[in-house]
Amino acid sequence: MPRLRWCLILNGKSASDDALRGAVAELRAQGVELAVRVTWEEGDAARYAHEAVAAGVDSVIAAGGDGTLSEIAAALAGRTEPAAELPALGLVPMGTANDFAVAAGVPQQPRAALALVAAQAPVAIDLLRVEAGDGVHWCANMASGGFGTQVTVETNEGLKKMLGGLAYLITGMARLGRIEPIRARFEGPDFAWQGDFIALGVGNGRQAGGGQVLCPDALLDDGLLELTVIPDLTGEVAGTLRTLLSAGKDAALDRVAVQARLPWLQIESERPLTLNLDGEPESARRFRIQCVAQRLRMHLPAGCALLSR
DSSP states (O other), X not given: OOOOEEEEEEOGXXXXXXXXXXXXXXXXXXXXEEEEEEOOSXXXXXXXXXXXXXXXXXXXXXXXXXXXXXHHXXXXXXXSSOGGGSOXXXXXXXXXXXXXXXXXXXXXXHHHHHHHHHHSOOEEEXXXXXXXXXXXXXXXXXXXXXXXXXXXXXXXXXXXXXXXXXXXXXHHHHHHSOOOOEEEEEEETTEEEEEEEEEEEEESSSEETXXXXXXXXXXXXXXXXXXXXXXXXXXXXXHHHHHXXXXXXXXXXXXXXXXXXXXXXXXXXXXEEEEEETTEEEEEEEEEEEEEEEEEEEOOOTTOTTOOO
8 A cells, every 4th residue: 555645734823732743643653654834924834735735745634723724725726736636635623613624524633533534535525716806715614704793792502502603693683682784785697686684604614603504505515605695684583583492593594594505606795895714804895706616635524414425
């Protein structure tokens, strides 16, 4: 069996993690050629990813949170080589929220996460390509906007346990009385919607913001992005809350949200709109988001809920 060659790109905030250090040592003892690169400043992760491609490694492993994963995925996706000629992507979740890893079922312990990379052949996954202003960005997980920066009150733990991230929205509305809505127009193939909204998710993955499940049916390999828009619910707070408590968060989304699955989406707003792109805010009046099918290959668990096959 050929000797495995990996490059692990570690977020500098986790450089002293003993569990990861021990797991790396075990793999090296087993014959895996594993180089570790630690980020120190902006741009390091992307630079290390390009160096790994030049070195011809089999897999590049992101050891960090959703932002680290996204930065490395973006560096690989922005290259000209087809997915088959690029290193596969692995993940060791070491961030605060680890939204992508949680939805995908990637183990939270370094030893188990690295064992997954060794055991599971990579599969082709889609990425979101976001055009905003004069720039191009890539998302592995989700672009989200709206209430995330507006709801600042504490949420009841029981409600949060039951409803997940949507509890922040409902609690914030109930306590503050109203969240300032944003007006925008959304267009895609055979789809158009315009109006005021308070929450938005454009998902390749399913959740963001530490468990806010905005795109519960999103898949990584279907060639489509999932759109969820929660319109302004002024005057419906009490009724919506009763629905949530009685039927659960999925039923609530079905009741109040505008949802669609599209290969691409264009968003236009009269005033600058801020989207959180896998943890990185980007403001513009116009966004074009495209699902680029099978842009990378990634090591994911057998039976991963984010895969259609």
